Amino acid sequence: MKKLNIENIIKILILLGFSLFYFRIIVNNEIIKYVHPRIVPFVVLGMIAMVIIALFLIKDSFYSKKKKFKIKNYIIFIIPLIMIFFMQSTSAESTTITSSDINANTGSNITSNSNLNNVSTNNTNQDNNSNNGSTFDLYGGKTETDGQGISDKKELDIKDNVINVNSKNFVFSLDEILDNPDKYVGREIEITGFVYKDKTLKENEFIVGRFIMVCCAADLQIAGLGCEGTNLEDYPNDTWIKIKGKIKNDTSDGTADPVIVVEHMEKDLNPDTSYVYPF
């Protein structure tokens, strides 16, 4: 009579469950929503290691020395698995709901994220009510700008005298412009991103930003450039937009901050919403 080693089998199921989840998010490339691409090789490695451990455990699982085991230890592993499958199914549902719902859903979702990651003023500021009067010190706004970036060789993507900023060169362009505010004054710029407004900004100001990820979704922050424009009521928070404008230096609070004066602005109907990674 063969008796199965339940403890081992639970271990195997947990390992396979996690590696299946890893596999799934790697295949649909969902993984970059969770972690920095730099970590992906480690994730693959971890996935393979878990499968191999599970394979080795299979051999042992046909006899059991002990009848009882502590399920308590494994419940803790099962909770995230349950959460994962619950959430995966609900997110699938939300895309199948009517189209009007989608907007609301994704909108609110992003809002919650942006609330979490108030621009580098304060990363954990949930309710966003930062009362200090200073303008936004965006990510990369260095306090000392001695121009010693790590990427001196790269150049901005300039076509027909227009600086082109997209998701690929977003971080670098931002650094470059913020580092050398004087150099780019008066230059035309084209940039895509989402609208970010909050109470510290004036009526006609907003930030065109993107989420930037350093390690994992826990440290998502918004990075972007300040903009000045009109008719902002049409563009609520989190709408993806394309902007064309000129860079000017805003010296209102003593330091020079580059600001885009918007000349043309439209909704980006098919946005590239991917996160950007600083390195």
Added chain:
Amino acid sequence: MNIKVEIVIGFLGSGKTSFINSMLQGEEIQNEIIVVIQDEFGNCEIDSDLNNEKQQREIRVIKNDGDKEINADYIKKIIKEYIPDRIFIEVNGMKNSNNIINIFNEKSIKKICKIDDIISIIDVIKFPMYFRNMKSIVSTYIFNSETIILNNVHALKKKEFSRVQKEIKNINETANILKHVTIINKREPKEEEYVELEKHKSFLFTPFLYLGILVFILSYLSTLSMVDINTYNNYLDKFKKFYNVFISILIQGFPFILIGSFVSAIIQICISRDRFIKLFPKNIFLSCIVAALAGLLFPICDCGTIPVARGLMKRKVPIAAGVTFMLAAPIVNPISIVATIYAFQGMKSVVIYRVIAGIIIAISVGLIMQFCTRKDEDILNSSEEIGECECGFCNDNYEENTSKLKKVRAVFVHAGDEFFNIGKFMIIGTFLSSIFQTTVSLNNSMYIPNDDRSSLLIMIGLAFLLSVCSTSDAFIAKGFLKQFSINSVMGFLVVGPMLDVKNTIMLFGSFKKKFVLKLIFIILLVSFGVLINCKLA
């Protein structure tokens, strides 16, 4: 036909034979042919007069005089000869209980008989002495047993008894623990009974509690969705936010824990102890420096270092070196240095200061821990592994020339064990810290002290609560520069990787409580002392 085998293990004089006698009188096993194999002789004899009672049963007592080893063939011979229904095997605790148990896992034997129960008999008075001197033997058989009988309980004070009980629980949580009670009765002066100490209510209860909470949350969410879409969305959003943080930390943490587990497993299996000790310089101070710089070679962050440090300490590396490695590795790891350089561009002093302060604190905490801990003090929380391994690699004197495949297999199985050990604490820690990350709100209106000391303390406290991974905390820290002085932000950068919620829970899981408390206290003290005195312009 299934022959039931009962294995009774205990040291000389712990009361094995008396126990078997009382079992033989039991109602349950009437009308059976029973063989008792005694592997040693104590003061007590099996009551063979039980044979003469009216019941139709037969008891054979076989005394093994020591020149024959109990093995599969021996058991088979006995089975052939007597055709028993039940076999009692009395084993001296000094013998390796794994060997006996493994006999019954062999295929040919498994067909005809199976282990019904493994019982250890422990004399609680002698237990502390045995446990101190022959720890591995004692824990092996406690770990293997399904029932544990405590003898001589009445002779021990309550406090000491509960300590013994705790010690046993530590090794084997699932066993039934019974204590032997002599009931003084006038008619029969020596009626004995074995009373179960504690029913395993908690064994069933806790998982149900967890499941209950989970079901409650799910049903709460689903009822909300029925009642009011808006509130539901609100809660769902909060939950999603939490979920995103939680899952993403897990996704990126698990691979690092696995890497740490593999390193620790390889240390344990592929490098023999003598060779390993040679790797570390004799001088404790030098070995600390080596340990601190070793972090440069391992690109693992704070979750991964704990299994490695555990593996190091199991191999009896000096505590100082182990602790130093554990604390310094997350700070000197290349990824986090690059991240710090990037976040604080143009402020090179921050990077240099962070690394140097990290190393200094790590080394001094390591050295203090070394002197604070007695040599024989046991700092590892060794609840699970002892006795579990039959791989032969865990003993200090294993043979070098075992086959490669076996080694690889052992590495993987050990890494898996380590992963499950540490992983559960990591999940709890992540759970807590993601709750903090999603709920703790820092308003700018928050009271910000001008005083250096208190703002440093606030930063350290925040680092503890938020428990951000050491590779990304530089970016978060930069955000604080607006409100806090650079000196106190340093506290966030230096103490954060050494000590946070996630880390602490993992530490409590893998080291002894006393050790962890001392460690935390010393880390706080030393780092506060170092950071307050270093002024960064």
